[in-house]
Amino acid sequence: MKNILILTLAALLLGGCSGPGPVDPVQPGDWRGVLTLPGGELPFSLQLKQDGTEWMAVLVNGDERVEVTDVTVNEQQMTLVLPAFNTRIDARRDGAGFSGTLTLVKRAGKQQHIPFVARPGEEYRFLRVQPESYVDVDGRWAVTFREDDGSESEAIAEFEQTGNVVEGTFLTPTGDYRFLAGEVDGNQLYLSTFDGSHAFLFTAKLEGAQLQGDFWSGTAWHESFVARRDANAALPDADELTQLVDEQFTFSFPDTDGNMVSLDDPQFDGKVVLVALAGSWCPNCHDEAAFLAPFYHQYRDQGLEIVGLMFEHLEDFSAAATQVIAFRDKFDIGYTLLVAGSSDKQRAGETMSMLDRVYAFPTSVFIDRNGNVRRIHTGFNGPGTGRHYDQLVAGFTETIEQLLAE
Known part of the structure; x- marks a missing residue:
């Protein structure tokens, strides 16, 4: 009896030391991601793709596809990094899925940590079962x-x-x-x-x-x-929300290498200049940059220059410059980007004192060949707005072509 007890105890000890059993490999395909906010669960669609040992992820929101290429996936963990937003997801294996934390960097470098889980093979967003009845909100x-x-x-x-x-x-x-x-x-x-x-x-x-x-x-x-x-609902005219209060519009800020660049520099002499007040943290600014990057290449030889004044969450110059570089690389931006200061709108307004305020990022200032401000457009309607985006693109193009023709 004593020998049996000893053998049983030894077997239990050996079993306890052997660790968990093998973990199934992570499968590419459709996953359901969930972030837990104070107001409840925020679901989104997540596609994991594998090419040999390399992984990438795609965030899916309706017609939008956000590709994430800085991805680590193995049997123990998953990490997604979006450098242009300074955002990351760190998660550990949890059964067939993953659980962990989304880290968002906000103004002045403050971080938000949001619980995150992902489960494979789940393609629904909010509702697992189709409802029997539903209202019309179209x-x-x-x-x-x-x-x-x-x-x-x-x-x-x-x-x-x-x-x-x-x-x-x-x-x-x-x-x-x-x-x-x-x-x-x-x-x-x-x-x-x-x-x-x-x-x-x-x-x-x-x-x-x-x-x-x-x-x-x-x-x-x-x-x-x-x-x-309300089919006739309307917003204020975006060309009237920000006003010029000083006849001379000028600036002088460092580029990402610390070299000072001014609107008075020879590279802008006799040019039509579009100045975009923006930030790498701002999704609407990403939408604008996705439009402006090819737009600049199209009109540069006709005399267009674009300058992005980047107002960043991170106030340390080196950290802010790193974010601006990531933003530039994401969109293959060929126009000038300058590190302009804090993303706080009040402080940005003090920096841009020739404007009555900085009401929104982005704000776009159109300057003619003689250095005169001809138009200031506040905000940006991106591709998610459909026809409103098409109208904005047409309006920006018309303004630039008119100024170039003068």
């Missing part, structure tokens, strides 16, 4: 957002609904909320996006003719909102 809506302190702002929502699947965006005077995707269940609307910077969750209920809901961004931002269908 169309254009006039929206009022209310912050927790009671202050309000106006916006427009445009939704396209197919069955119970909804895609769309919110347009605001400072830019759009990019590609939102989700579903309707009964009278409940759910929308989300995660594009590497925005971590947005919208939930709403249709009561009569009015949508009432909540908007969560990351770990710290919350607004409630109400919306009513």
Whole structure:
């Protein structure tokens, strides 16, 4: 009996020392990612792709595809890094999936840490089971957002609904909320996006003719909102929101190597100059850069120069310059990028004192060959806004071609 007990104990000890069994290899394909915000779960679609030992990931929000090439995947961990946003996901293997943390870097380098999980083979977004009934939210809506302190702002929502699947965006005077995707269940609307910077969750209920809901961004931002269908809803003219208060528009900032560049430099003499106030942290600025990079190559030989004044979350010059370089590399930008200062709008406004304020990133200043400011456009409607993006591109092109022809 004693020998049996000893053998049993030895077997248990050996079993305990042997560690966990083999872990199944990570499979490429469709995954469902979930971020946990104070307002609930924010789902997004995640595609993992493998080419030999190399991995890449694609974040999917409706029609949007955000490619992530700095990816590490093995049987124990997964890491996704988006250097242009200074964003990363670090996760450990958890059964068949992964669990870990999304780290977002905000103003002044403050970090938000958001719980993250991913599960393989799950292609649904919010609803695993198709609902038996659902309301119709298709169309254009006039929206009022209310912050927790009671202050309000106006916006427009445009939704396209197919069955119970909804895609769309919110347009605001400072830019759009990019590609939102989700579903309707009964009278409940759910929308989300995660594009590497925005971590947005919208939930709403249709009561009569009015949508009432909540908007969560990351770990710290919350607004409630109400919306009513209004085919004629309009926002303020984006060319009237920022005004020139000094006849002379000028600047002098360092490039990423620390060399000072001024609008008075010979490279800008007799040129049409488009000055874009932007930031690598700003998704709308990414949309603008994706348009401006090829636009510059198209019109450079006709006398166009573009300068991006980059207002960054990281105030240390070296750290800010690193972010600007990552932004430049992402879009293969050939025009001038300068490190202009803090992303805080009040401080940016003090830096750009020839403007009455810095109301939004991006803000685009059009300057003719004689150095005169001819137009200031606030915000940017990106590809997620459909026809509004097409109209913006046409308007920018018309302005530049007119100035080049003078």
